[in-house]
Amino acid sequence: MAMSAIPAPYLGLPQLSAYAAEYDWLFLGMVVMAVGFLLPIFAAIIYFVVKYHKSRDTDRSERVTPKAQRIIELSWSLIPFGLSLIFYVWAARMYVDWASPPEGALRIDVVGKQWMWKFQHPGGQREINTLHVPMGQPVTLVMISQDVIHSLFLPELRIKHDVLPGRYTTLWFTANQTGRYRLTCTEFCGTDHATMGGQLIVLSPADYQDWLAQSGTDLSLAAEGEALFRRNGCSGCHGVNATVHAPSLGGIYGSRVRTDDGRDVTADDAYLRDCMMLPAKNRVAGFPPLMPSFQGKLGEDEVLKLIAYIRSLPPGARP
Numbered sequence: 001m002a003m004s005a006i007p008a009p010y011l012g013l014p015q016l017s018a019y020a021a022e023y024d025w026l027f028l029g030m031v032v033m034a035v036g037f038l039l040p041i042f043a044a045i046i047y048f049v050v051k052y053h054k055s056r057d058t059d060r061s062e063r064v065t066p067k068a069q070r071i072i073e074l075s076w077s078l079i080p081f082g083l084s085l086i087f088y089v090w091a092a093r094m095y096v097d098w099a100s101p102p103e104g105a106l107r108i109d110v111v112g113k114q115w116m117w118k119f120q121h122p123g124g125q126r127e128i129n130t131l132h133v134p135m136g137q138p139v140t141l142v143m144i145s146q147d148v149i150h151s152l153f154l155p156e157l158r159i160k161h162d163v164l165p166g167r168y169t170t171l172w173f174t175a176n177q178t179g180r181y182r183l184t185c186t187e188f189c190g191t192d193h194a195t196m197g198g199q200l201i202v203l204s205p206a207d208y209q210d211w212l213a214q215s216g217t218d219l220s221l222a223a224e225g226e227a228l229f230r231r232n233g234c235s236g237c238h239g240v241n242a243t244v245h246a247p248s249l250g251g252i253y254g255s256r257v258r259t260d261d262g263r264d265v266t267a268d269d270a271y272l273r274d275c276m277m278l279p280a281k282n283r284v285a286g287f288p289p290l291m292p293s294f295q296g297k298l299g300e301d302e303v304l305k306l307i308a309y310i311r312s313l314p315p316g317a318r319p
Contacts (some may be wrong), residue, residue, distance in 0.1 A: 015204070016156040016175050017096065023158040026090055033083055092244025093280030098159070101172035105138035109304040112143065112150035114189060115196040118301055122308070124217035124224055131183060133175060134208035140172040142269060146300045151187035160186060166277075168269045175235070211214040227307025228302055232294070244268055246291075247278040247284045255308075258285045272307050 006162065015021045066221040071300060102180040108131070109120040115173075119127040133139045136149035144153060152171065153160040161171045203211060237246040252267045260283045265271055274281045276298065298306075 007188050011159065014156045014177065014179075014181070015158075016181060017158075017173050018019060018176065019094070019173065020156065020158040022094060026087065026094065029090075030087055031088065037080060056178060057303050064216070070260045078183045079218055085086060088142040096138050098172075101170060102110055102138045103139040105140040105172055106134070107140050107142060108133070108151065109301070109308075110141050110143040110163070111146055111300045111304070112152070112189075113146040114148065115185075117152070117183065117185075117196070117198055120221055120304060121211055121212070123172060125212060125215045127216075129183075130202045131198070132203060132208065132211050134205045135202050136205065139175045141298055142304070143169050143171065144273075144304075148189050149187050150185045150189050150196070153184050153186040155184075156180070156181045156200075162187060166235075168273070175200075178202045178204055178207075183188055219306055221308040222312040223309075224303035225307070225312075227293050228298075228306055232298070234306075237290070244290060249310050250313045252276075257282070259283060260285045260287075269307055272310060273303055276303060 003281050015024060107122060110119040110243070111120075117129050117131070117274065121132075138154040141152070143161065143163045145163045146166065147165060149165065150163040151160060152163055154171075154173070157169055157173045158177070159173055161169050163169060163249050179202055181200040182197065183200045185193060187193075189196065227242075236242060238249050253272070256264050257267050257271070258264055262285075263282075265282055271282055275291065277293060277295045281292055283289055283291070294303075
């Protein structure tokens with residue numbers, strides 16, 4: 001649901017997406033509700049302090065009838081609960097939208113590392129501490145940390161998510177204004193945490209295509225993954241001429257896989273990473289435990305390239 005923008009001085013930040021505008025309305029509504037609860041309470045406290053001060057000649061024998069007392073108690077319980085429930089449902093819906101990237105969104109891989117952000121575009125373009133994205137197109141960031149816990153924060157988009165070692169997390173957004181904006185780390189991650197920041201640069205679709213062309217590489221992310229696939233000997237077991245009995249990788253991404261302990265798991269990014277780093281965790285049923293661990297041998301950016309290559313393989317293909 002699109003929300004009209006709140007004037008910039010409200011938070012002092014531009015609203016770079018429809019989500020940011022709705023987030024500001026939610027925040028403003030909760031502030032108004034909290035103030036609306038507090039002011040009558042403080043007013044009543046001041047009133048009764050003055051009225052029933054012991055130095056005043058006041059009749060203190062007044063008592064509220066049981067019926068009126070029940071009405072008062074129900075009112076100050078149910079009204080705040082009802083209003084809070086409205087904001088709870090509103091925030092829950094926003095969270096579901098935030099946690100559900102749309103199909104066909106532009107995927108950009110992110111690796112957090114002391115003390116920098118590394119971004120990898122599908123075409124093989126790589127950036128450090130600068131992220132170029134097209135305006136008006138959904139963008140999904142698939143993030144992982146090379147070392148400790150980081151947290152990517154994009155203030156003008158009102159989105160933030162922890163970036164964890166050994167686990168993929170995602171953010172998505174659709175920027176609706178061109179310009180240069182901040183990105184930063186909001187999780188203390190060591191000595192130079194304060195310097196771990198950069199720029200989000202939103203370009204028009206035409207300018208973004210020009211930037212891709214100017215920053216182009218000889219190999220796409222998937223092609224770089226294919227080179228890594230051969231270089232690390234993966235084709236010796238999973239390739240077309242392999243003599244070892246190993247699972248086929250063609251079309252495996254997104255499919256359901258039966259493990260040797262009887263579980264059915266989805267072959268997503270996390271599953272494929274575990275297969276490389278912790279092969280005993282999700283060994284495919286019917287195959288011998290021959291897969292070596294590449295823990296410490298592959299960087300997280302290399303793992304993402306290999307995953308991009310596996311994602312590109314059509315069903316039935318043998319690398």
